[in-house]
Amino acid sequence: MEKAYRYRFYPSSEQEQILRRTIGCVRLVFNKALAERTEAWYERQERVDYAQTSTMLTSWKKLEDLQFLNEVSCVPLQQGLRHLQTAFTNFFALRAKYPNFKKKRSGGSAEFTKSAFRWKDGQVYLAKCSEPLPIKWSRQLPKGCEPSTVTVRLEPSGRWFVSLRIDDPTNETMPTIDSAVGLDVGISSLVTLSTGEKIANPKAFDKHYQKLRKAQKSLSCKQKASRNRDKARLKVARLQAKISDARIDHLHKLTTRLIRENQTIVVEDLAVKNMVSQRVGRVSRLEATGEPVRVKNPKLARAISDAAWGELVRQLEYKALWYGRKLVKIDRWFPSSKRCGHCGHVEYQLPLNIREWNCSNCGTHHDRDINASRNILAAGLAVTVCGANIRPDGHKSKGQLQKTRKGRKQKPKS
Numbered sequence: 001m002e003k004a005y006r007y008r009f010y011p012s013s014e015q016e017q018i019l020r021r022t023i024g025c026v027r028l029v030f031n032k033a034l035a036e037r038t039e040a041w042y043e044r045q046e047r048v049d050y051a052q053t054s055t056m057l058t059s060w061k062k063l064e065d066l067q068f069l070n071e072v073s074c075v076p077l078q079q080g081l082r083h084l085q086t087a088f089t090n091f092f093a094l095r096a097k098y099p100n101f102k103k104k105r106s107g108g109s110a111e112f113t114k115s116a117f118r119w120k121d122g123q124v125y126l127a128k129c130s131e132p133l134p135i136k137w138s139r140q141l142p143k144g145c146e147p148s149t150v151t152v153r154l155e156p157s158g159r160w161f162v163s164l165r166i167d168d169p170t171n172e173t174m175p176t177i178d179s180a181v182g183l184d185v186g187i188s189s190l191v192t193l194s195t196g197e198k199i200a201n202p203k204a205f206d207k208h209y210q211k212l213r214k215a216q217k218s219l220s221c222k223q224k225a226s227r228n229r230d231k232a233r234l235k236v237a238r239l240q241a242k243i244s245d246a247r248i249d250h251l252h253k254l255t256t257r258l259i260r261e262n263q264t265i266v267v268e269d270l271a272v273k274n275m276v277s278q279r280v281g282r283v284s285r286l287e288a289t290g291e292p293v294r295v296k297n298p299k300l301a302r303a304i305s306d307a308a309w310g311e312l313v314r315q316l317e318y319k320a321l322w323y324g325r326k327l328v329k330i331d332r333w334f335p336s337s338k339r340c341g342h343c344g345h346v347e348y349q350l351p352l353n354i355r356e357w358n359c360s361n362c363g364t365h366h367d368r369d370i371n372a373s374r375n376i377l378a379a380g381l382a383v384t385v386c387g388a389n390i391r392p393d394g395h396k397s398k399g400q401l402q403k404t405r406k407g408r409k410q411k412p413k414s
Contacts, residue, residue, distance in 0.1 A: 001322070004151075004163045009135040011160055018128050022072040023108040023154055026080040029057060029069070031101045033084055050085040054078065073127035075116035083111075105233065107154040117150045124150055124162070133162060142168050156237035173324035180264035182377025184336065184369050185309045187300070191254065192369035194377040199254065204246040205306040212239045247308055255315040259325050265316060266380025268336065269329040272310045276301045328380040336372040336379070340364060 011019060033053040040046045057077060061069045069077065090096040102108060118125040123132035124147070133152075141147075147164035154160055182194035190201035205212075215236045222229035258265055276297055297304075313329075320327040330336075338347045345361035355368045 001168050002165060003168045004165045005139070005141060006161055006163045007135045007138060009133050009160050009162050011134065012131065015129055015131065015133070016160075018072070019110070019126075019152055019160075020154070021068070022076055022110045022128075023152075024104070025069055025072050026076050026110050027102040027104065027108050029060070029077045030080045030084055032060065033057075033081055034099055034101060037084075037088070050081055053081045053084070057081065073112070073116050075113055075127065076110035079111040079113065105156060107156045109151055109153040112150045112152070114148060117147075119146050124164070126150070126152070135162060141166060142170050144169075155241060156233075157241040158234060158237070159241065172322050174260065176324075177261075177263050179262045180266070180377060180381060181258065181262045182266045182373045182375070182380060183258075183268075184373035184376055185268070185270070185307065185312065186369055187303045187307055189369060190307055191312070192373045194370075194373040196370055198369065201307055202246065202250050203306060204243045204250070205302065207246075208239055208243050212236065212243070215239055247306070248311070251308060251312055251315055255312065255319055258316065259319045259323055262325070264326045264328060264380070264384065265320065266328045266330060266377050267313055267316065268334070268376060269332045270309060270313075271332060272304065276304050326384070328384055330376060330379045330383065334376075334379055336375040337368055339371075339375050341366065341371045341374045341378070 033056065036053065036056060037048040040048045057069075060066050084099060087096065087099040091098055112126055116127040120132075122141075124135065125132050141164065145166040145168060147166055149165040151163040151165070152160070153163070184192045186192060187201060189198040191199045193199070215232065219229065219232040219236055222232050316327050319325070335346050338350045339345070340347075340359040340361065342364040343359060343362040345359055347357070347360065350357060350368075356366065357368065358365050
């Protein structure tokens with residue numbers, strides 16, 4: 001199984017100079033290739049692929065004002081073009097948006113394949129660097145494993161990280177246990193388990209919100225392209241990195257615990273992006289196309305983003321694959337909160353501010369989150385055991401009058 005081990009390292013002044021130059025060249029080549037491909041399509045209706053951009057790179061290196069491209073390793077430049085090709089492939093397959101230009105303030109990365117680095121005595125020697133990377137080995141690589149790809153990343157906060165991709169042959173499957181749990185994610189309680197336990201949301205963003213707001217206001221007052229603005233930007237980036245580290249650390253501990261204690265984990269397949277934003281009608285600049293516009297949800301966008309539900313499910317997915325557990329996703333439209341876990345009755349309306357309610361059919365008292373997590377577990381087990389559908393199949397009578405999109409009724413089908 002392919003895995004990536006991520007470490008922080010502290011380059012020397014010479015290594016940092018070389019790596020910054022390499023990352024800058026990768027960014028330049030990526031942006032130039034993206035501009036060429038965009039221009040070729042809009043002006044000549046031509047599609048440019050990776051092979052053509054690789055030929056362009058050879059010609060760019062011969063230009064007088066781009067001679068510095070020859071001072072760095074050619075492998076990260078070629079890898080940058082391959083990443084651009086992957087971005088366009090995902091765009092045409094409707095899996096991602098159109099590729100964006102890379103910005104210097106966002107840091108950057110450079111990928112080195114086997115021909116551009118050397119692994120010797122447990123140390124990494126990159127091309128153009130005479131000394132090994134001073135990596136802080138927080139954990140050792142599995143025995144007998146050598147990295148196939150090395151990716152160096154510079155974060156906006158100024159921290160350096162290196163990722164070593166390896167092919168890990170070790171079997172980390174955990175012993176099978178007879179335990180299953182349903183998860184209902186939330187904001188006040190990050191996760192509510194079907195066992196009745198509620199795990200509090202650390203709210204990492206709220207703890208540093210005032211400091212971050214003060215730092216961002218200070219950044220907005222600084223003159224552009226000034227040294228003081230760079231210092232203020234670095235301060236904001238460090239605060240954001242601190243928030244991100246606290247959030248990720250809590251999620252890793254939580255997901256590892258859930259994987260160790262349960263054989264089957266059931267979650268809802270939530271569209272977090274749609275929950276953060278909401279669709280509105282036409283606006284002036286898009287009236288001609290009539291396309292709906294998505295804007296931030298003013299009430300819950302920040303709280304949902306801080307909870308990081310998508311990252312929680314992502315970690316559960318790959319950890320379940322590593323350790324031999326099973327993750328089941330149920331339909332996002334399954335009425336887990338509105339359904340009575342005792343009699344199955346579904347309430348017509350149940351606003352978010354109602355955290356406890358009584359079933360109108362049987363009178364059972366429910367805690368909203370605990371009831372939802374138990375319904376999620378029951379639905380997930382039904383799918384696992386007998387392959388049942390989460391929602392009943394729609395059924396319409398043969399002679400029913402159906403409405404079209406424009407509201408006109410159709411004749412009954414014969």
